[in-house]
Amino acid sequence: MKLHSKFVTSCQSIDEYDWQRCFASEQPFTHYHFINTLETTGCVTQQTGWQPCHLVLANDHQQVVAIVILYIKSHSYGEYLFDWSWADAFQQHGIAYYPKIVSAVPFTPVTGQRFGIADEFLADKAYILSQATQAINALAKQIDASMVQCLFLPEPYAEALQLNGWLKRCDVQYHWFNRNYQDFSDFLLALNARKRKSINKERQAIVKQGITVKTYLAEQLTDEHWQTFYRFYQATYMKRSGHDGYLSSAFFDALANPALGIAQRSALVFAYREGRTIAAALFFYDDDQLYGRYWGAEQVFNNLHFELCYYQGIELCIKLGLSRFNAGAQGQHKLKRGFEPVYIHGSYRIYQPIFADAIADFIEREEAQLTQYVAQAQTELPYKLSG
Structure with a gap:
């Protein structure tokens, strides 16, 4: 299957039916009208630092196969997987951190689809992700982006992107389980x-x-x-x-x-x-x-x-x-109220060679610290001991 890629600067450039074919989840935040309303009400625009640049992949029959939610960012606000220390390091070395490309639902630290693939093409997921990565790499080169970040995506997708040269990063949220x-x-x-x-x-x-x-x-x-x-x-x-x-x-x-x-x-x-x-x-x-x-x-x-x-x-x-209550980002105080630590994931492709190894090392050390923290946090939960 040959795929053709294009980037669009508005959700309205994509047919609602095609969008919903690719983002078929019941989760409200990737629904066509949610993303489109963020754009049409002035929340997500080039002026607010969130320039829509969604990737559409179609086959030879002009059938939409996949859509990637993408924005060109001129800051790091509203993302909730924080990278301010990275931005500071770039600045200290006289290297531009922005623009960067971000795949996320703006202002929404909720794990969900970022690479929307229509059900009938899911068997080709690995190939589609590879083609999407190539298209994003080309866009990054065109606009001289420092990196691409895919935030709050399901872990299987983060693992699949690792095979395409992305770094996998972890963080922790607190969820209540019914x-x-x-x-x-x-x-x-x-x-x-x-x-x-x-x-x-x-x-x-x-x-x-x-x-x-x-x-x-x-x-x-x-x-x-x-x-x-x-x-x-x-x-x-x-x-x-x-x-x-x-x-x-x-x-x-x-x-x-x-x-x-x-x-x-x-x-x-x-x-x-x-x-x-x-x-x-x-x-x-x-x-x-x-x-x-x-x-x-x-x-x-x-x-x-x-x-x-x-x-x-x-x-x-x-x-x-x-079955679950996701009360939002951060909040260690949620532990004693019955919310349990869970891992969330991001994927990163770094285009500045001088920083690629340093960020990879940072992510590795960060994950080791998180593993220790989660183990400790589990001991602080208020539930009765079983047995």
């Missing part, structure tokens, strides 16, 4: 007494502060709910990072549009006190997992972040019968 719990109390019974008491105390603090919480699924959400959430999202980013956040008001308006179906599997959790809405958290889900994405609050309340982002998420995961 072991057929009937409700939150059932989950608590799986914990040792001290941790169970600690979580109950955190949740009781919410009640003592006069705070009530309510969860709304997609069909219950109104435009007002989304506008209220955006206000909290914007305020929290401004306080934490000095900007309005990566996602625009127009993006959240699109989430509220049922015709697009982006938020068809979403939930908003709101906290109320003295008749006012004081905080909110946003979740998405698919057939298997719940994804905690963003939250915001108008002021600091004791344990409110834990309640909205973790405990309400656990309750929702149980209610929906999902």
